[in-house]
Amino acid sequence: MYAVITFQDSDELMVVPSNWLSSDMKHCYWPPFKSTEKCMEAVQNKLNPETEGKPWEKLRIIFLGQYDTFEMAKEGQKQYKEYKERSYPLDTILPGIKRQKLESTQGMSNNQLQPLLPASPASTSRMSADDKVEILQMLRDIKSKVQQNSTMLKKFKDNTVSEAPSSTFVPSKDIKANLKLPLRTFEDVARTEMELKNATTRKKYIKYFSRLGGFVPKDVIKNIMQQVLTDDLAMQFNWQGRGNKKPFSQLMLTDVIRDAALNRNINRGYCETEIKKYLSYAPGRKKSKEQGGPGHEISNVISTSVMDNQPENRETFLIND
Template sequence: MYAVVTLQDSDEVMVVASNWLSSDKTQSYWPPFRSSEKCMEAVQNRLKPETGGKPWEKLNISFHKEYVFLDKAKERQKEMTEQKEQSTQNMSKNPILPTPSTSRMPADGKNNLLQMLRDIKSTVQENSSMLKKLLKDNTVSEAPSSSSLSAEDFKTSLNLPLRTIEDVVRTENELRNATTREKYVQYLSRLGGFGSKDVIKNIMQQVLTDDLAKEFNWLGRGDKKPFSKLILTDVIRDAASKHSVLRVDSETEIKTYLYTINRIGRKRPRDCGDVTSEVTSPTLLDSAFQSEIGMSFLDD
């Protein structure tokens, strides 16, 4: 997808690839190319926002609207640019000049000045109404309401990240409830990220500790348990889909994440101390998985 935005520093209306936008759509990556043709080519191909592994510069933007097709986005860009130019021309034709005193102005001059001020006020009101409508039309539907829990409250109530096999069994039972499942999807979809890899990585790190992730691979080969059979996996895919991550891409990135954790054994800080001992002996809990989740795991 493609987005029409206004660069705040230059006030230019531009088209960018949607995968360049920050999760709150207040910033966008911008290619470092000097050639406008090369920049447009980068937009058209929705290139990953980096060069040689180094992320591009982020610019502050005003977001307007997203389009599936590039042609539609460019048409809207042209319309908005022409509107800005027309507004600038109108202002240049009718400048407001400071006067020492209006009491000495002829009656016609005062009337003209008052009419000019009314026209400017009307234009400002029209632009304000248009801006409010654009903001309303493009507000993310998943934005939390005033009655929603905060992100931290969500995390606490959902007991994330999961640390043990017992936690996974408990969570699988909870996710059979549609309301609870939606709470997980809503919280995890807030994590955001740039591109499918970043989105899935952010979600997986919130869902599982590294030590627990080592107990799984996608199909449950060897002595691992099958992550693909969990209801939790569908929840992760649903959360990622809210960032336009396709199902097949979600599965690919989950497989890659689990493979990386198992191969490298990367360590990262835990929220509450060392929990390694809790997950190094999951054998006793295999029967719980078989009865509660309907899984079968291969023995060594």
């Protein structure tokens, strides 16, 4: 398995093998290779974190998520990176001001902010009073936005650290095998429903699902559902059991997914909506896999967009099943 992490000292976002992480998910071994290509090769081959019997350097990290394959981890890394960039839209407002400078304005007064104006002294002296007032207001807005972004990023880091697996539980292939996932047949579903009547087993499932990773709520539910059902089996379900399909909403397993989502601060309504979408998109995912392409991702985006603008269309009916 692979993990997406951020190095605390450099703020770099990286994909690393899970066997490079410490048991508390707060440190990561890093190879001493100077070549970037050699480091990437070590990551993909999941080398033991040592050279000639000597352990590599341990670096402090923030654990963000864990994935079954390198490709899935790279996709997760891309999503984290996009979120991080969206958290700092101010670079596009004043391109000459770097992020570090913007962050340093948090404690500045309006007079202290004036040197950040992207204008020469001569042009400043020719500004009208209204222009100066407008620019000062813009800087106040920038200062407020920077404070909001910093607060949001701090909350994200705090939540990520608190959600990192403890030393007594790290989702792994062994645990997944013990839970016998993903379910492939109705017999598998019936067996799991029986198992979930046991409170201890139920807690194991909730714990495993809630630690599968995913940065935004949509990805959290998607990661859980990918572990729960194969696409072939997902095609046999819809939410209410309409037509010739089985009702997914009546399974104890569905309650377990809701509880796992709640552990990630995802409310019941949103969780159910994403489950409905996941079930309705199963045929598209299967077709895309058979064709060997990522086309289902595009169709999902298009279908979701249509649903937002035309509540009465067919896609919405499928998701509300």
